[in-house]
Amino acid sequence: MSEIPYKIYLEENEMPKQWYNVRADMEKKPAPILNPQTLSPVTLQELSGIFCEELAKQELDDKTPYFDIPQEILNFYKMYRPSPLVRAYCLEKKLGTPAHIYYKFEGNNTSGSHKLNSAIAQAYYAKKQGLKGVTTETGAGQWGTALSMACSYFDLDCQVYMVKCSYEQKPFRREVMRTYGANVTPSPSMNTEVGRKINADFPGTTGSLGCAISEAVEAATGQDGYRYVLGSVLTQVLLHQSVIGLETKIALDKYGVKADQVIGCAGGGSNLGGLISPFVGQMLRGEADYDIIAVEPASCPSLTRGKYAYDFCDTGKVCPLAKMYTLGSGFIPSANHAGGLRYHGMSSVVSELYDQGLIRATSVEQTEVFKAAQTFAKIEGILPAPESSHAIKVAMDEALKCKETGEEKNIVFGLTGTGYFDMVAYQKFNDNEMMDYIPTDEEIAKSLASLPEVE
Numbered sequence: 149m150s151e152i153p154y155k156i157y158l159e160e161n162e163m164p165k166q167w168y169n170v171r172a173d174m175e176k177k178p179a180p181i182l183n184p185q186t187l188s189p190v191t192l193q194e195l196s197g198i199f200c201e202e203l204a205k206q207e208l209d210d211k212t213p214y215f216d217i218p219q220e221i222l223n224f225y226k227m228y229r230p231s232p233l234v235r236a237y238c239l240e241k242k243l244g245t246p247a248h249i250y251y252k253f254e255g256n257n258t259s260g261s262h263k264l265n266s267a268i269a270q271a272y273y274a275k276k277q278g279l280k281g282v283t284t285e286t287g288a289g290q291w292g293t294a295l296s297m298a299c300s301y302f303d304l305d306c307q308v309y310m311v312k313c314s315y316e317q318k319p320f321r322r323e324v325m326r327t328y329g330a331n332v333t334p335s336p337s338m339n340t341e342v343g344r345k346i347n348a349d350f351p352g353t354t355g356s357l358g359c360a361i362s363e364a365v366e367a368a369t370g371q372d373g374y375r376y377v378l379g380s381v382l383t384q385v386l387l388h389q390s391v392i393g394l395e396t397k398i399a400l401d402k403y404g405v406k407a408d409q410v411i412g413c414a415g416g417g418s419n420l421g422g423l424i425s426p427f428v429g430q431m432l433r434g435e436a437d438y439d440i441i442a443v444e445p446a447s448c449p450s451l452t453r454g455k456y457a458y459d460f461c462d463t464g465k466v467c468p469l470a471k472m473y474t475l476g477s478g479f480i481p482s483a484n485h486a487g488g489l490r491y492h493g494m495s496s497v498v499s500e501l502y503d504q505g506l507i508r509a510t511s512v513e514q515t516e517v518f519k520a521a522q523t524f525a526k527i528e529g530i531l532p533a534p535e536s537s538h539a540i541k542v543a544m545d546e547a548l549k550c551k552e553t554g555e556e557k558n559i560v561f562g563l564t565g566t567g568y569f570d571m572v573a574y575q576k577f578n579d580n581e582m583m584d585y586i587p588t589d590e591e592i593a594k595s596l597a598s599l600p601e602v603e
């Protein structure tokens with residue numbers, strides 16, 4: 149009998165009171181973001197026109213290792229955190245592996261994912277600055293939902309540009325957002341110049357995340373008292389998401405467990421970056437070593453097949469340029485069901501850690517991912533989000549490898565959310581209609597050919 153419980157909870161007084169900024173411990177920092185017009189590093193003043201001032205400061209700060217979490221945010225966190233770190237005893241038994249598998253479950257809140265951790269922080273700073281509201285985009289809908297909850301808590305107006313195909317295919321996501329008081333517009337819309345242009349250039353288009361971002365930025369800069377907020381990719385978001393990794397580390401330390409592998413799915417890199425940051429911090433300071441794995445869909449393989457270069461973060465090219473692993477801002481991934489992983493680029497922090505060889509990456513095909521999701525749902529009782537299931541798949545593969553080698557590795561993975569709004573995807577899987585599409589080298593090369601030229 150092991151003494152480790154199925155669920156390791158932390159007491160309220162054990163919860164982290166600061167976020168950790170992994171950039172502070174990086175000797176070679178992620179490259180600065182650039183102004184899209186001048187191609188010079190963005191200044192705080194320029195960035196403060198788009199983002200709340202406090203968030204702009206966090207975005208540009210690569211020196212301060214710890215940021216105090218404001219009390220109001222801590223109070224909100226206490227409603228749904230700490231999230232449990234679960235020892236997957238049942239899954240271990242099912243796989244017959246000597247490995248010890250742990251997962252950090254972030255689906256225990258109404259938004260159903262980790263995104264609320266940053267949404268509440270961003271809404272808080274907007275409120276504190278005296279703003280009327282914020283604008284954002286949402287693809288699959290998780291971020292829009294999280295932000296709607298956060299804005300309603302702080303009584304802020306919330307304007308969400310939702311990728312048109314999701315708006316039509318996921319009416320229930322849309323209604324959750326509206327229930328929390330958000331204003332949801334299908335993108336591309338006729339509200340913004342960039343939306344009108346995209347509609348004129350591509351009649352009948354069902355939109356993309358890059359296009360919705362451009363619309364949301366334009367809407368923010370065009371209205372007094374509004375700023376733009378983003379749910380992934382940015383370093384401020386990774387900072388807020390470090391709460392996931394910090395809690396995980398505290399929980400493991402409480403039982404004297406040293407992780408061997410840390411695994412997370414990677415779309416824009418925020419949950420992965422947050423989960424791994426305290427572990428990578430130890431690696432950077434030479435205190436410990438871990439095998440860290442980023443898992444991405446084979447249909448949108450920015451780390452494993454993209455290029456490390458400056459690129460636009462959005463289709464309309466209004467956002468700052470970031471140096472990142474990218475497939476090109478014009479890359480349109482095939483209709484993969486893990487909407488949260490369909491972004492052409494990757495957080496500049498995750499990209500730099502990958503480039504330095506501190507983490508590795510792998511890609512998996514969606515049918516395999518859904519098989520793993522089903523196995524997991526049956527044995528661990530949680531119906532996982534398709535995005536999260538990418539990490540499940542690789543954690544299971546790693547555990548099966550241990551079965552062959554007899555190694556008792558401690559495998560930790562991030563279970564970012566639940567899949568209740570993804571039943572169309574599960575339906576396709578159950579009906580054997582799911583397709584695996586992998587872009588060809590030519591398609592990727594074509595998209596990369598339009599990268600901006602930056603010295």
Ligand SMILES: *Cc1c(COP(=O)(O)O)cnc(C)c1O
Pocket residue numbers: 260261262263290291379380381413414415416417418419420488489533535536564565566
């Ligand atoms: C958005 C989302 C992701 C991917 O976003 P990251 O920024 O890469 O973490 C993963 N899982 C779920 C459930 C999501 O909603």
